[in-house]
Amino acid sequence: MTMQHFDAVLVANRGEIAVRVIRTLRELGIRSVAVYSDADRDARHVREADTAVHIGPSAAAESYLNSKRILDAARSTGAQAIHPGYGFLAENAAFAEECAAAGVEFIGPPPAAIESMGDKIRAKQTVSAADVPVVPGRSEPDMTDADLHRAALEIGFPVLLKPSAGGGGKGMRLVHDESALDDQIASARREARSAFGDDTLFVERFVSRPRHIEVQVLADKHGNVVHLGERECSLQRRHQKIIEEAPSPLLDAATRARIGEAAVNAARSVGYVGAGTVEFIVSADRPDEFFFMEMNTRLQVEHPVTELVATAAGQRGIDLVEQQVRVAAGEPLPWTQQDLALDGHAVEARVYAEDPTRNFLPTGGDVLAVHEPSGPGVRVDSGVRPGARVGSDYDPMLAKVIAWGPNRADALRRLDKALADTAVLGLQTNVAFLRALLQHEQVQAGELDTGLVERDLDALITESTPDEIYVAAALERLLAAEPTGAVVDPWDVPDGWRLGEPAWSTWRFAADGGEVEVRLRGRAHDAAVSVETAPAGHGESTVSIETAPHRAAAEVRGDELTVTYRGRTRRYRFAHVDGTTWLAADGRTWALAEHRLLADRGAAGGRSDGVVTSPMPGTVLVADVSAGQHVSSGQRLFVVEAMKMEHTVTAPIDGVVAEVHARKGQSVGLDQPLAVLTTPSDATGTTKEAQ
Known part of the structure; x- marks a missing residue:
């Protein structure tokens, strides 16, 4: 076996795994080459590599999954080997073969091993022959939907539908009874095809616990x-x-x-x-x-x-x-x-x-x-x-x-x-x-x-955020507003001074499905504080100022905010960016709205229950809806996909489709309206009670 020495290794991946591989290459004295798409031009792995090569648009199919561009980058930088990380081309036998043909070492198993284990059906047959125990199931190649349906009935519910190619849970479906089986087979095939380019499925017994x-x-x-x-x-x-x-x-x-x-x-x-x-x-x-x-x-x-x-x-x-x-x-x-x-x-x-x-x-x-x-x-x-x-x-x-x-x-x-x-x-x-x-x-x-x-x-x-978190956020913003310098005009101090008694300043946060309102009076180093929680969907809240509000004090040292409230002192790391304060404590983050209410809740709480929104940023794969269509509660209207993850959007009510705002192939944002449904009472302006 001839020993090699790698002077340069290309990392055909992104994110934390690319950074982690680059770290080891640095320790081994090997020059690291990063690749990046349009979306990753200024990414951390690009900055930490010794060399970086642009390989295409943001879409993975045109960049990180484009083997030709990866190999061109290896040739142009003199990389003798490619580390694929995980995901993307890491388990692609064809890519491993292309590397060999190009004289570039693939840091991974031989193509034949990838093929054998990449096909889960073939893998089970291979290891079974080596006396490795396998889960009971049916895993013949090219099983049709009808074959899968029959196999599930033979094995007995619950069963797992699994894609033969790929992993990471994508395309996997747990089916408890026959009524949902055909829909789940179709959904599993669609997701497997999107994630791996192969919609072959097999079915196996679901092991309890x-x-x-x-x-x-x-x-x-x-x-x-x-x-x-x-x-x-x-x-x-x-x-x-x-x-x-x-x-x-x-x-x-x-x-x-x-x-x-x-x-x-x-x-x-x-x-x-x-x-x-x-x-x-x-x-x-x-x-x-x-x-x-x-x-x-x-x-x-x-x-x-x-x-x-x-x-x-x-x-x-x-x-x-x-x-x-x-x-x-x-x-x-x-x-x-x-x-x-x-x-x-x-x-x-x-x-x-x-x-x-x-x-x-x-x-x-x-x-x-x-x-x-x-x-x-x-x-x-x-x-x-x-x-x-x-x-x-x-x-x-x-x-x-x-x-x-x-x-x-x-x-x-x-x-x-x-x-x-x-x-x-x-x-x-x-x-x-x-x-x-x-x-x-x-x-x-x-x-x-x-x-x-x-x-x-x-x-x-369901763990609720403690009041002290919101108090800390409001006090930090109050601190940021206080004037500094050798000479301070007392009229510039935001302590709420008024004739008679100081005024209250109000801060409102989105929190735990509702709102939290914090009122402050006085200076940040010694303030009176009142907190009230408004439930989800609640409009303007009426805050009752306590006759003896709690006291709180805050100070900033470096990147830490120290707050004493209700007898407890805590330290928070925070950042202030573009007029918005962000706090972090115990692994949480919160956004603080400026000296005003958060965005009008009318868009969320005041509109009818018939507004259908996207649950995540992504692309509309399926749009089974048209204006004037009658739909039932729970009926599938859209399928939105992001990061190879599908989510089915269903009708929230029985009604009629009044408006459609999204079509197949369209990119949508989080909570973006997809359609609006109305009930018969909405359409006639007459309520059921009035009838």
């Missing part, structure tokens, strides 16, 4: 294959992982050894080379029984937890990207299975630009400020920076926050503290939800399954 456990493997070009232990990835939303940990709290030592051996056998069965992950499903009721699900022929999003706990020859910490590069260069693995062990516990949380209260639909916006945590055992893999624009072109993951501890309890505690110190200001994230999930009693106890988030979602997202 399933736990998602995967094993990290490494294989070199000399026939050596090892595993680095397992990861628990059972905490998911929309079939996508959000919190992962290593090792799994479910497995005992004997099962850990058996599942690791099964993973190695699966990798050997396809002649695997490089870093890969073999995924298994394990019933919480039968932890000694596991079934092969699929193999991801690439680096996984959650690889940092393995890196933090894996030890080689007694030394904790293995850089999987480094091993990928060394294996691609022809080097043998530096250890055998006997040299490898696990030390401590690590947990990772994925920070997304998404709204948990809207079923985790993507959000977006301009990143005004970023604060990332640090400290013992804390690691952050991030792709965001201030000034970046988060749109709907790509996956909404912004960063990963990872914590290591000598045991699971310490790792969970460190991660919670790190998330409390995480702020991405300017757009909504899932950080508060992640903290609530970490505190869930079953999560704390290690009693996990893939349905936990869905079952307990209401409890995980």
Whole structure:
């Protein structure tokens, strides 16, 4: 085997994974080459690479998925190898073949291994022949909708419809009964076609109380294959992982050894080379029984937890990207299975630009400020920076926050503290939800399954924001308005001075589905404060000023705002951008409207329930609606897609379509009106009661 040395490696990806790969290349003394689309011209990975090449428009199909432009960039920069990261072209066998034809090393497995494991139907057949247990189901190639329907009835409900190509939960559907089966098959095919260009589906038994456990493997070009232990990835939303940990709290030592051996056998069965992950499903009721699900022929999003706990020859910490590069260069693995062990516990949380209260639909916006945590055992893999624009072109993951501890309890505690110190200001994230999930009693106890988030979602997202957060925001704005300098005109001091008694200043916030109004009187360092909450949909609120309002005090030092309120002192990091104040505390962010009410609520609370809006920024895939059409409550009107995620928009009432504002293929924004429905009473101007 001829050994190579890479002087330059092109990273064919974006976001946090591109930044993370570039970091290792820098440590290895290898020149890094970034590629970027129009949307990523000023992205963090572009700034951190040694060289960057523009490869096309924002649409992934014309940039990050365009293999010709990727290879042209490699040739023009002298890159001898390409690291694909994950997603995009990472599991594209044709791209791996194109790299070989161009004389560029693909830092990943051989094309044949990608093909074998990329087709989940073929993969199950391959590993089954290697004595790896698989989930009962039907996975014949080219199954028609009728075939899938019959197979589901034979297997028995509930069943899982899964795309043969791709992963990440896209195109996957859990079906509980026959009534919804045909619609779910059609939806799964459509989403799989959009995400992977292949709408082939198969069906398998849904394992009760399933736990998602995967094993990290490494294989070199000399026939050596090892595993680095397992990861628990059972905490998911929309079939996508959000919190992962290593090792799994479910497995005992004997099962850990058996599942690791099964993973190695699966990798050997396809002649695997490089870093890969073999995924298994394990019933919480039968932890000694596991079934092969699929193999991801690439680096996984959650690889940092393995890196933090894996030890080689007694030394904790293995850089999987480094091993990928060394294996691609022809080097043998530096250890055998006997040299490898696990030390401590690590947990990772994925920070997304998404709204948990809207079923985790993507959000977006301009990143005004970023604060990332640090400290013992804390690691952050991030792709965001201030000034970046988060749109709907790509996956909404912004960063990963990872914590290591000598045991699971310490790792969970460190991660919670790190998330409390995480702020991405300017757009909504899932950080508060992640903290609530970490505190869930079953999560704390290690009693996990893939349905936990869905079952307990209401409890995980209903935590109200404490009054002190809004008091802090209002006090900071009051501080910003106070004059500074050696000479201060007392008439410029915003203390509400009036004859008789000081006036109140009013600040209103959008909060927890309603509004919070904060009234202040006096100076920020010693103010009287009154807070009142208005419920969702409430119009002008009447605020009763207390006879003895609470006192509060605030001061600013550097980028921290210190507020004392109701006997408690807290520190907040904040940013003030373009006349709007943004605060962050315990992983939350809030927008403060200027000295006025928030936008008129008439558009949300005053309009009829017949207004149909887009639940997320994206593109209209389906528009099953026309003016004058009679529709029923719950009937599908539109399908909106963003970041390869579909959301069906249904009619909120029985009625008639009065207006249609969106068509197939149109780009729409968050809460943009798509259509307006009216009831017969609306059309005649006569109410049912009057009739």
